[in-house]
Amino acid sequence: MTAADNRSEALRGHIPGEPGLWVLIFGDLLVFGILFVTYAVNLATDVTMSVSQAKLDRGLGLLNTVLLLSSSWCIAHAVIAARRGSSGVRQMILAAMALGVAFVGVKVVEWGGHIGAGDTLNSSSFFTFYFMYTGIHLLHVLIGLGVLTWLATRCDTNGAWSGSPATLEGSAVFWHLVDLLWVMIFALVYLLRHAGPA
DSSP states (O other), rough: HHHHHHHHHHHHHOSSSHHHHHHHHHHHHHHHHHHHHHHHHHHHHHHTTTHHHSSSHHHHHHHHHHHHHHHHHHHHHHHHHHHOOOOOHHHHHHHHHHHHHHHHHHHHHHHHHHHTTTTTTOOOHHHHHHHHHHHHHHHHHHHHHHHHHHHHHHBBBOOBBOSHHHHHHHHHHHHHHHHHHHHIIIIIIIIEEEEEEE
């Protein structure tokens, strides 16, 4: 591709990744959107959910939010480095992976605390939502970590990206989706409170 082609593409705008990936992304967002609306309706109508919700540790939720936001920042900079032909791509991917693994560790500690206290999937309607939503999200994180691991192997010996630009960009888009979904879960499940009379 010539410099003129690159300028022309920049003027048209560039959609990262492959078109098929966006079908998956929007489908995932639609499913989660339905789940989030279902949760919000239940929170508004079931005052008992607030009692269970108060058991969540907002500090751990915030920590996981910071971890995933930081991880997304790293993968975004991996894409930038790849576009520049820099050798820092693998380093940024590994940093994103480390932050993702830390997220999983915090989530395991959080789940273990709830289960140890007797708060399980069947203990209340709130914890049914909590474990289902965070469990589905954790599955996305684990898939994303697998993808990031594979991306790290696609870098050359100097740490520069050697694969297709669309592959790296599409993988980054998926990791940003994981981040976005967590931000929504944190806002709705950890922060949103029942506004009606107790």
